[in-house]
Amino acid sequence: MQHPPPHPRPIASLDDLTRLMAHSAVFRREAAAAVLAGRPVPPDIPAHLAQDLADLRKAAGRDQIAELTRGDDIALRLDLAEELIQLENDVAYLEDGREALLKRLGKYRHGLRDAIRKSLKIIAGENVNTLLCDCDALFRAPNQRVRTAVQPAWNAVAACRYAMARSRRPVLWSEAPLADPGIIDRATVPGRTFAYAASLGRQWQDPDGNQGQARLSTEKADLLEAINTRLAALMADPAWLAFTYVGTGLQFRRGETSIARQDAAASVEEDDSLALLEHIHDVVDAVDPERLHFRVGDDGRDVTITPTAASRDLWNDFSPAEGLRNLDAALGLNLAQGPHLVCCAGLQGVALLTALAQHTTDLRAILVTDRDDVARRAAEICPRTAIVRHPDTVAAVLSAAAP
Secondary structure, three states, X not given: OOOOOOOOOOOOEHHHHHHHXXXXXXXXXXXXXXXXXXOOOOOHHHHHHHHHHHHHHHHXXXXXXXXXXXXXXXXEEEEOHHHHHHHHHHHHXXXXXXXXXXXXHHHHOOOHHHHHHHHHHHHOOOOEEEEEEEHHHHOOOOOOOOOOOXXXXXXXXXXXXXXXXXXEEEEEEOOOOOOOOOHHHHOOOOOOOOEEEEHHHOXXXXXXXXXXXXXXXXXXXXXXXXXHHHHHHHHHOOOOHHHHHOOOOEEEEOOEEEEEOOOOOOOOOHHHHHHHHHHHHHHHHHHOOOOOOEEEEEOOOEEEEEEOOOOOOOOOOOOHHHHHHHHHHHHOOOOOOOOEEEEEEHHHHHHHHHHXXXXXXXXXXXXXXXXXXXXXXXXXXXXXXXXEOOHHHHHHHHHHHOO
């Protein structure tokens, strides 16, 4: 496929950043497909990614912080370090190869080779039934905003090579929606390699592209749609739209809606964050004034709106356990038959491991965390757990474990 030559595109707004990352996803996907098929990568693909990198560097400056606008009055300071590093990694990989990339990764990820060695003791040489990769463990770094967390091409190649050689049923997993935007938009693995499990297993797409989703009661579905319509209108207002670029952004999941009001870097003024929280409560009150049908959770960063359980719903809670039960039936994963390998992250990863252990204890895991208490909890559930600090290490382990 021939592409027009790359040209500089100034990155001044939040929309510009979104377009650049979507542009990079297209070329990363094409690059990964070429490498996996054993074809030469067309030279214009690295050129496009190098231009994306140059545009991003110019916007970010020396401190890797970009002040990006939305409309006339809204500006948001965003740390672009992770996006820059991953574009640099892809350019190095496509121009100089895997060994050059590993050398580069070793500079950024302290203890990388030792972590690979320890992880290989757990997973090397063994085939697994299900490979379950949480996007937050495979390619979205801790605290990186969801909207610009695009899977690097080298990462997609590593995951696919392991999946095709060692796994019967590879699945990309996320609490984010399936699409528009969702994990399909941000993943760059080629088609027919992975199934997708979005909204914690409430939405899915099999490797052939067939999609499905869990049922909700008509009443709850209609009420949630009414809330989502109001929230979409609220967040489209220039006064609030910048929040869709913070942390997890705005996500219309199947059975739950999530809105970020702050991120780990405190990119948003606290008064603005609290004002948005008040508006969110007003939206829910307009649809469910007695709070009979929904509960609103707030952890200081993300606000979640979740339907309360109804006897005619398939779902009792928005949790990995509920999602896995449905996914097992929908995709025929045969979760009772291990071994399974789970790549997961943080406390949500512990919840996923706990849920999977209800089906079988024949598990192996790679957990991304920098917390000793989370690592201990994971090891109690799954003794064969490797602990790493960054998704780059997960992908490097999968690459090393593939024949």
